[in-house]
Amino acid sequence: MLTKKQLDLLEFIHKRVQRDGVPPSFDEMKEALDLRSKSGIHRLITALEERGFIRRLAHRARALEIVKLPDAMQVKTGFTPRVIDGDKPDSTPARAMSVDTGSVELPVMGRIAAGVPIEAISQVSHNVHVPQSMIGQGDHYALEVKGDSMIDAGINNGDVVVIRETNTADNGDIVVALVEGQEATLKRFRKNGNAIALEAANPAYETRVFRDDQVKVQGRLVGLIRTY
Numbered sequence: 001m002l003t004k005k006q007l008d009l010l011e012f013i014h015k016r017v018q019r020d021g022v023p024p025s026f027d028e029m030k031e032a033l034d035l036r037s038k039s040g041i042h043r044l045i046t047a048l049e050e051r052g053f054i055r056r057l058a059h060r061a062r063a064l065e066i067v068k069l070p071d072a073m074q075v076k077t078g079f080t081p082r083v084i085d086g087d088k089p090d091s092t093p094a095r096a097m098s099v100d101t102g103s104v105e106l107p108v109m110g111r112i113a114a115g116v117p118i119e120a121i122s123q124v125s126h127n128v129h130v131p132q133s134m135i136g137q138g139d140h141y142a143l144e145v146k147g148d149s150m151i152d153a154g155i156n157n158g159d160v161v162v163i164r165e166t167n168t169a170d171n172g173d174i175v176v177a178l179v180e181g182q183e184a185t186l187k188r189f190r191k192n193g194n195a196i197a198l199e200a201a202n203p204a205y206e207t208r209v210f211r212d213d214q215v216k217v218q219g220r221l222v223g224l225i226r227t228y
Helices: 004-020 026-032 038-050 071-077
Strands: 054-056 064-066 103-113 126-131 140-146 160-164 174-179 183-192 195-199 208-211 215-225
Touching: 004 026, 004 038, 004 064, 026 038, 038 054, 103 160, 103 183, 126 215, 140 215, 174 195, 183 215
Parallel strands: 103 140
Antiparallel strands: 054 064, 103 126, 140 160, 160 215, 174 183, 174 215, 183 195, 195 208
């Protein structure tokens, strides 16, 4: 049986993974549970891991996977794990294509920088299969991550991110941003007046600030595919 704090943390992690495709940071967990230090979060995570509800992924920065949820929460949320193994079929259709009732085939549109922005790529390189539950309404595509600037958001070099096409974002969303019409990057989005900040999730990288007319949102992160 879980304590209230353990249950609150598990539900918060689950909601963030469902929304962003990646777990929240320890600072975000601490703030959400109104704890004074990260040590309290570490204790809660250890307790959840010992009880078999989550799993920490070895040698990866703050990467958590939800293994199961309490029965009551499963009924309420319709739980399905969001971090899955990658698959690379040979065919390369230009849009998402249904494969069966449980999965969808998405085009991987090249690489996206999680670091210094790289030249935007719009050519299909291969396809990946993703769970139907990860895909909502609208068009989706996938991008291979290059770089380590988002590791504290659980996004590692070589991961494939699933993106829902959109040209709008809320503060805190992880987005594909096109900078000055030619460079694409994966960052956390913040807007303040006429300025847009693209935040890394790695203290080694500085937040970059642009005028709002210099940045175009091209999609929002909804899932993550990891190959082991």
